[in-house]
Each structure stands twice: as structure tokens, then as C-alpha cells.
Amino acid sequence: MNVAVMKTKFEQSLTEQFNHVSARLPGGAAVGVARKAALGRFSALGLPNRRIEEWKYTDLRNALKEPLAVAVDDDTKVTVADLIVALGPLAHLEGPRIVFVNGGWRRELSNLEGAEGIEVAALGATLTAAQDKIGEALAGTTGPDNDAVLALNTAYMTDGAVVRVGDGVEVGKPLLLVFMRAGNEGRFVATRNVVSIGKGAAATIVEAFIGLPGSTAEGQHNSATEILVGDNARVTHVKIAADTGKATHLSNWMVGLGAETVYRGFQLNQGLGLARNQIFATYHGEGAKLDLSGLFLGRGTEHIDTTLVVDHAVPRCESRELYKGVLDGEARGIFQGKVIVRPDAQKTDGKQMAQVLMLSPDAEFDSKPELEIYADDVVCGHGSTAAELDTDLLFYLRARGIPLDTARSMLIESFVGEALDRIEHEGVREVVLEFARGWLANLGR
Amino acid sequence: MLEIKNLHVKLADEDKAIIKGLTLTVPKGEVHAIMGPNGSGKSTLAYVLAGRADYEVTNGDILWNGESIIEMEPDERAAKGVFLAFQYPMEIPGVAGLTFLRTATNSVRKKRGQTELTTPEFLKVVKDRASKLNIDFDMLKRPVNVGFSGGEKKRSEILQMAMLEPSLCVLDETDSGLDIDALKVVSDGVNALRSPDRAMLVITHYQRLLNHIVPDKVHVLAEGRIQKTGGKELALELEQSGYAEFQGKAA
Numbered sequence: 001m002n003v004a005v006m007k008t009k010f011e012q013s014l015t016e017q018f019n020h021v022s023a024r025l026p027g028g029a030a031v032g033v034a035r036k037a038a039l040g041r042f043s044a045l046g047l048p049n050r051r052i053e054e055w056k057y058t059d060l061r062n063a064l065k066e067p068l069a070v071a072v073d074d075d076t077k078v079t080v081a082d083l084i085v086a087l088g089p090l091a092h093l094e095g096p097r098i099v100f101v102n103g104g105w106r107r108e109l110s111n112l113e114g115a116e117g118i119e120v121a122a123l124g125a126t127l128t129a130a131q132d133k134i135g136e137a138l139a140g141t142t143g144p145d146n147d148a149v150l151a152l153n154t155a156y157m158t159d160g161a162v163v164r165v166g167d168g169v170e171v172g173k174p175l176l177l178v179f180m181r182a183g184n185e186g187r188f189v190a191t192r193n194v195v196s197i198g199k200g201a202a203a204t205i206v207e208a209f210i211g212l213p214g215s216t217a218e219g220q221h222n223s224a225t226e227i228l229v230g231d232n233a234r235v236t237h238v239k240i241a242a243d244t245g246k247a248t249h250l251s252n253w254m255v256g257l258g259a260e261t262v263y264r265g266f267q268l269n270q271g272l273g274l275a276r277n278q279i280f281a282t283y284h285g286e287g288a289k290l291d292l293s294g295l296f297l298g299r300g301t302e303h304i305d306t307t308l309v310v311d312h313a314v315p316r317c318e319s320r321e322l323y324k325g326v327l328d329g330e331a332r333g334i335f336q337g338k339v340i341v342r343p344d345a346q347k348t349d350g351k352q353m354a355q356v357l358m359l360s361p362d363a364e365f366d367s368k369p370e371l372e373i374y375a376d377d378v379v380c381g382h383g384s385t386a387a388e389l390d391t392d393l394l395f396y397l398r399a400r401g402i403p404l405d406t407a408r409s410m411l412i413e414s415f416v417g418e419a420l421d422r423i424e425h426e427g428v429r430e431v432v433l434e435f436a437r438g439w440l441a442n443l444g445r
Numbered sequence: 446m447l448e449i450k451n452l453h454v455k456l457a458d459e460d461k462a463i464i465k466g467l468t469l470t471v472p473k474g475e476v477h478a479i480m481g482p483n484g485s486g487k488s489t490l491a492y493v494l495a496g497r498a499d500y501e502v503t504n505g506d507i508l509w510n511g512e513s514i515i516e517m518e519p520d521e522r523a524a525k526g527v528f529l530a531f532q533y534p535m536e537i538p539g540v541a542g543l544t545f546l547r548t549a550t551n552s553v554r555k556k557r558g559q560t561e562l563t564t565p566e567f568l569k570v571v572k573d574r575a576s577k578l579n580i581d582f583d584m585l586k587r588p589v590n591v592g593f594s595g596g597e598k599k600r601s602e603i604l605q606m607a608m609l610e611p612s613l614c615v616l617d618e619t620d621s622g623l624d625i626d627a628l629k630v631v632s633d634g635v636n637a638l639r640s641p642d643r644a645m646l647v648i649t650h651y652q653r654l655l656n657h658i659v660p661d662k663v664h665v666l667a668e669g670r671i672q673k674t675g676g677k678e679l680a681l682e683l684e685q686s687g688y689a690e691f692q693g694k695a696a
């Protein structure tokens with residue numbers, strides 16, 4: 001081996017901890033093999049750093065210095081009342097929910113009643129029960145095989161949701177997947193969701209990453225979701241990552257789209273010390289529509305990165321991306337949107353936009369759109385803007401008696417509204433707005 | 446009573462003086478008109494009354510009901526009853542007209558120690574006042590002023606004025622961009638607010654508006670100061686003679 005770089009403390013720890021916990025990680029022999037292979041990849045790759053083009057703004061090797069203990073068989077006590085507090089605005093969202101605390105399924109906090117037409121199971125139990133079948137599936141995962149974050153996830157995943165919606169089934173209420181951080185010690189948590197949506201089905205799935213108030217602010221969550229959407233299906237997929245400002249959130253979505261599907265993905269990031277949100281979307285059939293949107297709210301020294309790779313592998317598909325950010329203090333936002341149009345993908349229609357509101361002169365926004373177009377009959381566009389609050393509009397509002405704080409909030413809300421409007425499910429949209437309002441209410445002047 | 450005393454105003458970030466020693470008094474219950482050529486500083490005066498930060502008062506004072514307002518924030522002035530109907534009302538994408546009106550109305554009510562209006566109370570009042578101004582209620586569900594015609598924007602300003610119930614109304618070229626029917630509606634709206642407790646300052650370029658909103662006094666503003674004051678007949682004279690005699694004078 002020609003390992004040129006010394007392992008960092010974090011890399012070393014996350015490589016070594018495997019020996020101590022692997023026996024307690026769920027799954028049979030094939031899963032074990034997949035985990036070991038993934039650990040080998042992580043160990044060889046090391047954490048991504050700024051010399052890797054895709055990570056030049058988010059140098060994890062530099063940012064992730066302190067390793068935390070890997071969470072396995074966590075038994076931190078969490079009551080239903082705790083859950084309600086941690087859920088905040090999500091507590092009112094009607095629908096089935098499955099809850100994980102520090103990476104472990106909590107049956108007593110979950111409520112899958114009313115999950116008609118939708119099969120939900122815990123990944124840990126499924127891996128143990130189904131033995132090698134699912135292990136093989138995981139080995140052939142749809143994500144990139146050179147991604148160290150995803151490799152860490154495969155190596156250490158303890159649990160997550162396995163969701164299946166049958167062909168033609170239309171699920172009305174949103175399914176909520178809750179990943180809660182709790183306890184007095186920060187943990188490294190790895191969870192994995194595997195979602196398959198049948199042909200012609202319709203569903204709304206919400207992932208929430210939250211912290212229990214009163215717990216340590218530390219934590220590292222590595223999350224991955226694979227979602228395969230069958231032909232003609234319609235999916236709304238929302239992630240709410242809202243923590244108290246210190247935790248690290250590393251996330252991968254691997255999205256596969258069948259023909260004529262409509263997939264809407266939205267991600268909210270707020271209160272995260274360090275976040276990297278990757279979405280890899282691939283079209284498998286013609287005529288599919290992908291709509292990715294999101295809102296990132298940063299303050300202090302928070303660092304929020306959204307990196308998309310949209311792969312138009314087949315003709316006649318549409319992609320839309322609209323991301324909005326609000327950055328205060330010395331917060332840093334990053335948006336990287338790569339759109340690949342393969343030689344066969346004629347009639348591709350792609351549009352991308354990232355807009356940021358800078359509330360402070362010390363905030364920073366880096367935007368890197370990338371179009372790789374190999375077909376000739378396509379329409380693709382992108383843009384990005386960074387602006388301050390409009391002082392003329394602020395004056396207009398204040399001249400009508402509206403106090404400065406309220407006026408600012410109104411203008412910020414109106415700025416982010418366009419992205420929120422992309423969430424089709426009204427109840428979910430309201431919840432996201434409530435979270436954002438909570439963040440706005442604490443705006444330092 | 447509004448008392449403007451020897452007011453000097455310059456641009457905040459440039460050394461350009463715009464108002465150069467303006468003195469003016471408007472007692473409660475009276476409507477005064479300010480007329481003057483383009484660029485004479487009429488809008489600047491209006492903005493300075495409302496508290497726009499682009500301008501800096503370098504000398505003199507503005508008293509409203511005996512209290513100096515020049516150090517007050519715009520929202521504080523609004524709570525004290527100051528209202529400016531903008532010459533160019535701004536569009537606020539993403540903020541629904543009703544949300545804007547309710548937030549504004551209840552903000553000033555709260556600051557004035559009045560009870561805030563509940564949603565049904567508010568809607569009732571808005572519907573009533575909007576219909577008097579020929580404003581289609583559905584228009585208020587749209588973002589503030591976005592896609593409104595010039596006339597719609599001006600009527601929407603008067604609706605805001607009616608909702609905020611100010612005691613000092615400053616109308617900056619409210620007649621510009623209005624056809625004769627709209628002018629009538631807007632003037633009726635303004636006249637309905639005339640009262641012994643209110644002072645009004647009506648800024649206009651043309652005499653036409655003053656046929657509908659009949660002023661107690663007319664002031665000519667040119668070169669940053671009041672050049673002449675008279676009764677309502679002064680407006681008619683100006684219509685004939687123009688502003689030439691007030692321009693080109695050394696300030």
C-alpha cells in the first residue's frame with residue numbers, strides 16, 4: 001500500500017473502533033463482508049479533504065478532528081414526553097412515525113398505526129432476520145464507491161428504516177422517520193434508510209434529525225437514504241435537520257427515478273455546526289421530473305454544504321433545483337450542483353438556482369454550478385445570487401409602523417418562501433416554516 | 446401641529462444639500478399643499494418626515510405635536526401618527542397584502558396602547574375600507590403592490606393610510622399616474638380622513654388634485670426652501686405662470 005498521508009486521529013479511531021463493535025453490528029455474513037470492504041475503502045481513502053475537487057470547500061479531514069465513540073446498542077433513556085419536546089413543530093404532524101435514538105430503533109416511541117399500504121420495518125432487525133439477502137443488496141448500493149462518508153455509513157450503520165410502498169398504493173399521510181440525538185455524551189451515529197416506491201404509487205416521506213433539549217450539543221450523524229422510485233410514481237421526500245448549533249450532519253441521498261416519475265426532494269438545514277448534504281440522483285426511465293429544493297440557515301461559525309449530482313442518463317427528463325440560504329454571523333454556505341447530460345439524454349430540460357441572503361458582512365457563500373453536457377438538443381440553465389436585505393423595502397415596512405425585527409423576518413420569510421412552496425404537502429410545509437420561524441426568532445442583530 | 450424649523454437636509458453619504466433652510470407650520474385640522482418643480486426637494490422632504498436613512502438632517506428641527514421626531518426610527522414615527530403615501534410605492538414580493546396590512550395595523554395599534562384587531566375584526570375593517578377605495582379584495586391576497594398598475598398602487602397607499610389612522614398624512618404626488626376616475630376615488634378617500642385632529646401635507650406637481658382635495662394653504666417649494674405661501678388660488682396662478690420665477694435664484 002502506498003498510503004502517502006498520515007491518518008488523522010479521527011481516521012485512526014474510526015478505523016480501529018470497528019474491531020470493538022463489529023460483532024454487535026446487525027447482519028449476517030454477507031453484511032459483515034460488505035461492512036469490512038467499506039471500512040477498507042474508508043481506511044484507504046481517508047476523510048475527504050480540500051485536494052479532492054468535490055470537497056474543496058468542505059475539508060472534512062480538517063473539520064472533523066475529534067473522534068466520538070461509535071453508537072451501538074444505545075440505551076439512553078428517552079420518554080414519549082421527551083420525544084414530543086424534541087420534535088417541536090413536528091409533534092403536530094399527523095401520520096405514522098418510526099423513531100431511532102442514537103442510531104437504535106425505539107419500538108415504544110414509534111407508532112406505525114395508520115401506515116396503510118406502506119410497509120415499514122427497522123433496518124437492524126431486517127438485516128438480522130433476512131440475513132444475506134439484504135447484504136447483497138447493500139453491497140450493490142447505488143451510491144458512489146469512492147465516497148468515504150458513504151463507506152463509513154456502510155461499515156457502521158446500526159439501524160434505519162426499510163420502507164416499501166406497493167404498486168399503485170397512494171399513501172395520504174406522511175411517514176415520519178425520526179433520528180434523535182440524546183444523552184450526555186456525543187456519539188458517532190450511522191443510520192441507513194432503504195426506500196422503495198412501487199409503480200404508480202404516491203407517498204410523502206419525512207426524515208427528521210433532531211436533538212433532545214438538555215443533551216450534549218456534540219454529535220456526529222452519518223446518514224444515508226437509498227430511494228428507488230418506480231415508474232409513474234409521485235414522491236415527496238423531505239429532510240428536516242434542525243439541531244442546536246454544534247452537531248455534525250453528513251448525509252447522502254441516492255435517488256433512482258423510474259420513467260414518468262415525479263420526485264420532489266426538499267432539505268432544511270439549521271442549527272448544524274457542520275453539514276454536508278449530498279444528493280445523487282439518476283434517471284432510469286424517460287419522462288421523469290426531479291425537483292430538488294432546500295433551505296439552509298446558518299449563523300455563528302456554522303458550515304452548511306449542499307452538493308448535488310443529477311445524472312440525466314436517459315432522454316426527455318426534467319430537473320429543477322432551487323436552494324435558498326440565509327447566512328448570519330460568520331456562517332458559510334456552499335452550493336455545488338452538478339448536472340450531467342449523457343450523450344443519449346436528448347430533450348433534457350434542466351434549471352438550477354441558488355440564492356442566498358447575507359445578513360452579515362462576515363458570512364460567506366460559495367456556489368459552484370457545473371454542467372456536463374454531452375447531448376446537443378437540451379435546455380439547461382443555472383444561476384446563483386447573494387444579496388443583502390433590501391434597505392428600501394425595510395424602510396417601506398417600517399414607515400408602516402412595523403418594527404425592525406418583524407420587518408426583517410417578513411422579508412426573510414418572503415425570500416425563503418419560494419423554496420418552501422416547492423413542498424407539496426401542506427402540513428409538512430407548515431412544519432418546515434415553523435422550524436425556520438424558530439430560527440428567525442433568534443436572529444441576533 | 447407640524448413645525449418644520451429652518452430644516453437643512455443633505456444626502457447621507459454624499460455632500461449634496463437638498464433642503465436648505467425650510468420653515469413650515471401645518472396646524473391640526475388643516476390641509477397644506479406643497480407645489481414645486483421637479484427636483485426641488487419635495488420627495489426629500491416627505492422622506493425626511495418619515496425617517497428615511499438615505500438623508501441626513503444637518504440643521505434645524507421637525508416637531509410633531511411639540512416633540513422632535515428627527516432622531517426617531519421610522520416605525521416609531523408611524524406609531525406617533527406620521528404616515529407617508531409614497532410617490533413610488535414599493536413592490537414586496539412574497540409578502541401578501543393582507544399580512545402586511547394586518548402586521549402594520551396591529552403594530553401601530555399596539556404601540557399606541559390600543560387593542561390589536563383579531564383576524565375577523567381586521568378583515569371586516571379592511572373589506573369595508575377597500576371597497577370604498579374601489580380595491581378588489583382579492584388583490585390584497587397578492588404580494589404587496591406586485592403587478593399592480595400605477596393607479597392600483599396609489600389606491601393601495603390610501604388604503605394603508607385608512608387602516609393606520611395617522612394624524613399626520615403626507616401624500617407625495619398621489620395624483621401622478623391616476624386617470625380622472627381614480628383621482629376622484631383617491632381624493633374621496635383622502636377627504637374622508639380630513640378631520641380636526643389631522644394635519645395633511647399634500648405634495649403635488651399639478652393643480653388638478655387640489656380641485657378635489659381643497660387645501661387651506663399652498664406653499665411653493667423651489668431650490669430647497671419655501672419661496673411663497675398663499676391660499677388655494679395660488680395653485681391656479683402657478684398653473685398659469687409656472688415655476689420659472691422661483692428657479693435660478695441664489696439659495
Ligand SMILES: Nc1ncnc2c1ncn2[C@@H]1O[C@H](COP(=O)(O)OP(=O)(O)O)[C@@H](O)[C@H]1O
Nearest residue numbers: 456463481482483484485486487488489490499
Ligand atoms: N437618494 C437620492 N440619491 C441621490 N440624489 C437624490 C436622492 N434623493 C433626492 N436626490 C436629488 O435631490 C434633488 C431633489 O429630489 P426630490 O426630492 O426627489 O425632488 P422632487 O420630489 O421635488 O422632484 C434631485 O436633484 C434629486 O436628484
Ligand SMILES: [Mg+2]
Nearest residue numbers: 487488532618
Ligand atoms: Mg418627487
